[in-house]
Amino acid sequence: MNLEQSVRWQHVALIAAMVGLLSGGMILAIGLTGSGTDRAAPWWVGAIVLTCSISLGAVAVVSLRGALSQATSAERLARGPFDLPDSAPEPLARLNARLSSQFGLPAATARPPMPAVFGPLVAETAERVRTAAALRPEQYEAARSALAGVLGTAPQAVSWGSNPVRLFPSGRQRFRVWEQLRAAAPELPEAKLNPWLENIAIYGLLAALIAIAVPIAQRLDSDEATRVEPTPGGRVVGKAFGLVLFGSIIAVLMIPVYVIGRRYAARLPAEVDNMGALARYFPRGVDSSGEWTATLVAEHVRDLVSTELGIPPSSLREDTPLRPAERIKGHHSIR
Secondary structure, three states: OOOOOOOOHHHHHHHHHHHHHHHHHHHHHHHHHOOOOOOOOOHHHHHHHHHHHHHHHHHHHHHHHHHHHHHHHHHHHHHOOOEOOOOOOHHHHHHHHHHHHHHOOOOOOOOOEOOOEHHHHHHHHHHHHHHHOOOOHHHHHHHHHHHHHHHOOOHHHEOOOOOHHHHOOOOHHHHHHHHHHHHHOOOOOOOEEOHHHHHHHHHHHHHHHHHHHHHHHHHHHHOOOOOOOOOHHHHHHHHHHHHHHHHHHHHHHHHHHHHHHHHHOEEOOOOOOOHHHHHOOOOOOOOOOOOOOHHHHHHHHHHHHHHHHOOOHHHOOOOOEOOOOOOOOOOOOEO
16 A cells, blocks of 8 residues: 555545455364354354455455546656656657656647657657746756765766665665655655555554453453453443553554665665656756757657666657557666
């Protein structure tokens, strides 16, 4: 589950499915081991809860993926500087959207159709960039130099079509290298704990607390000296107190998980997914000497087309059709 997504009904269903899996698993385990009291639910109740939870979770995951895919495609089509039909291939939609983010182009009310060949695409993009680009070439040069420096490579080896996040090493080095880049651009967002590890830690701690609390509660309930007959109001207060107590304990235990875990399982900011997004965190020059030229724009567009459509940069000519090529296995964004 991505905790940064907008809340949808599928997220609620997934949470309910996880709670059902935990509850059903405990009921099934207690029923099969015979460690419950006379009032404990039989094992087959746990089996039913598990089955229903797995089915609900599967339906929610499939539905969520479809909804997110449709929303992303519609957003890309609306964000690009050129008009594309709804039936346009996904690579062309991505290319169209990246042309806007790459140069910081504002949204346009009247959008011309996207050119079908490379040469006109460069010419029309250059015309738009010269009049409306919010980013400057010197910001890109500073971003590429800083990124190449922390990665230990030459600036020219970093493509303008790169996704910076994908260039970072995995494991513990990821956090360290990202902090080095933040030293060059302090306004860059901090790395976060990987959401998968965060979810596992939260639900793991919850399961551990329940596994500890249930036997204790059963033991107290089985002893006449400690048994308390709850009233309706007492049950409500008890459940509320239990939720607050569990939440407080998990919040405290998650502090070292966040501090230590993100150093070994860091998730870099999702919004820095292209060189344009990275360049925004580097300052503009004080003069106007670094303006966009047709050559500079062509270099950027060539890398974007190569990345999104899978066409080698050396194959791009003025009359090259803009058609998604078959992806080459192992293709990377570094030249």
